[in-house]
Amino acid sequence: MREKIIELKGITKIYPGVIANDHISLDIEQGEIHSLAGENGAGKSTLMGILYGLNQPDEGSIYLRGKEVRFHSPKDSIASGLGMVHQHFMLIPKFTVTQNIILGMEVGSRLKIDYPKAEREVRQLSEQYGLGIDPSAKVSELSVTMQQRVEILKILYRKAEILIFDEPTAVLTPQEIDEFCDILMRLRDSGKTIIFISHKLAEVEKISDQVTVIRRGKVVCTKPISEVNQAELARLMVGREVIMGGGERVQVDNSEVLLDLNNLSYKTRQGVQKLHQIDLQLHRGEILGIAGVDGNGQEELENIICGKLHPSEGSLTFKGEDISQMGVKEIKKKGVGVIFEDRHKDGLVLDFSVKENLVLGFQDQRRFLKYGAFLDRKKVDQNAQKLQEDFDIRCGSLDDPTGKLSGGNQQKIIIAREMSANPEMIMAIQPTRGLDMGAISFVQEKLVEARNAGKGVLLFSLELDEILQVSDRIAVLFKGRIVKVLKNEGITKELLGQYMLGVDGEEDIDEAVNR
Structure with a gap:
């Protein structure tokens, strides 16, 4: 001893x-x-x-x-x-x-x-x-x-x-x-x-x-x-059994294409090609996981879909409408909710109260306004109380600064806010990074609930376990290209890892990596 x-x-x-x-x-x-x-x-x-x-x-x-x-x-x-x-x-x-x-x-x-x-x-x-x-x-x-x-x-x-x-x-x-x-x-x-x-x-x-x-x-x-x-x-x-993967899935009609990326490419101002002719479709009632080693074009693809960047070539349509040149706010109004990777930079204002963060980005919507022009504090309070109960947001008071809360509760605020707007598509970017088991289980459950309700969920994650636990289909991104799209049936981490390195069939790994 x-x-x-x-x-x-x-x-x-x-x-x-x-x-x-x-x-x-x-x-x-x-x-x-x-x-x-x-x-x-x-x-x-x-x-x-x-x-x-x-x-x-x-x-x-x-x-x-x-x-x-x-x-x-x-x-x-x-x-x-x-x-x-x-x-x-x-x-x-x-x-x-x-x-x-x-x-x-x-x-x-x-x-x-x-x-x-x-x-x-x-x-x-x-x-x-x-x-x-x-x-x-x-x-x-x-x-x-x-x-x-x-x-x-x-x-x-x-x-x-x-x-x-x-x-x-x-x-x-x-x-x-x-x-x-x-x-x-x-x-x-x-x-x-x-x-x-x-x-x-x-x-x-x-x-x-x-x-x-x-x-x-x-x-x-x-x-x-x-x-x-x-x-x-x-x-x-x-303090209880933890179920990973989001729980039960129901059969949903997923014939409708929500998001369609057609021959989409992106080149930086310096001339670096980050994305190459991406063809990808997200359907209603599915979770499409994007797998890949960090730095293979995920950030650029995420930013194009949410409106931070615009593609150099190709098109991006949502419910049949071209959104390629729209900005973040306009795309959000079309029905796209985004759970950003960096909750402090893109998702929250830490000095704002919990209830203020729960309407952030939606404060100009009619449901939160009085006389069509002024923020209705009573409606903001009612919204916060409902979402706190529905999403189990743990805080001393809804007036507390959001920066005082744990990472898991901060993430719950973002998810509650985005989902309460009833979007038809949710893009979740590393939604469980830095969270504990209970919070991860909760987030995954909410993503599956959205899928079961007929929404489309696009999941970007570096955690292979999460991609395999949650996704209905998996698209693999390698050096800015979609190299494989797979149904999530019998897929192993080892096989997925090979595709993430650009290896298909008997091709040598070193050759793929050095291409």
Whole structure:
């Protein structure tokens, strides 16, 4: 049995109207990966914020290597060998990797920082843990994956022995997640202790030694990962059985074509061809999933369909009407609802209240107006109360700023708003990214409900499990082309993965990728 390195005893944190942590006790052993699993808002991040010195507990004690400690700030925890990689990175884009890593711990004299020495140390750390980072690169030029690795290097440079990761895979693609999990296991094997906060059960199962489930601020259980499976973890996290895939499907007349893309191409102003002669149809009463490795033309296709971009060639028709040159608002009025990928950038105004966000984009419609010109606050309130009940939006008050809500509840606001407008087509772009199991199940259920009601649903997702769970048909996008359209019958992840790499039949993968 490993030695206990961290002991949390009776940790309690209360915010107005919310008990974030309710007398939580937890032991972390030396040299293990210990996952904290739970829904968004369960109290995982609050607990780790207390351990890291970002917040102070109202009750409880922290023991490090058997000695009671109290961290008044992250500076105290860092000095004791703790490091934390946050979900939102804390890097200065215009600085180099080395400048970011040594910030506050510069080597050399007061008059001259010894950058060559610092770069050597950073390079050595990068090579030791297989991170593949160029110490001289500017952070602004790095991908999200590489920026995350810079954050890891930053805490390793500060001699951290205990590494806390808060939802670290929320911004990563499936391929990047596999690489990241390998990095964590290498860190564990080198003797580091890892605390991994996540609601993605496949990752928890893959890398954990132990898992603690937290629900509504309380510890439900702590178990070795070998003694629990994903289905049981999901039930413990949510408090009920979780059904993925959206539930029962009814037979619907799907003979009518809603959206028709004909020979559609898109070239950037710089002359880069992003989409090549796309032919695709979405019918009523179906969910059409778009699968593909990130960066193969999904963003351009999404933006053309919702009106942010216009095609260079070809046509885009909705219910037989050409919408190729229409803008976002005009397309929305035609009956197209959009669940955008970036809910903060495109879906919500975080400083606005919940009820205001529930009418955002529709505030000029007659159903929300008084005398045809003024916003009717009573109707806005009634709309918010109904949608809160129908879509299980959990908040202290409908007047609360939306930015205070968990990611799952923010997503519910967007889905409630778009679906309450009764669109005939819904384009859902990464609708469950960053959500927990309960919220994912809820979103998928709403998409299937729309399909069962005879609407057309176009689903863009990088999660192959989701594409296979939810779609009636699957279109595969590779290098800006639709290379395959399949009925979702007996399709495996492996087969779908081959098509996503441009491989059909016996064609060699390397040849396809390098075409």
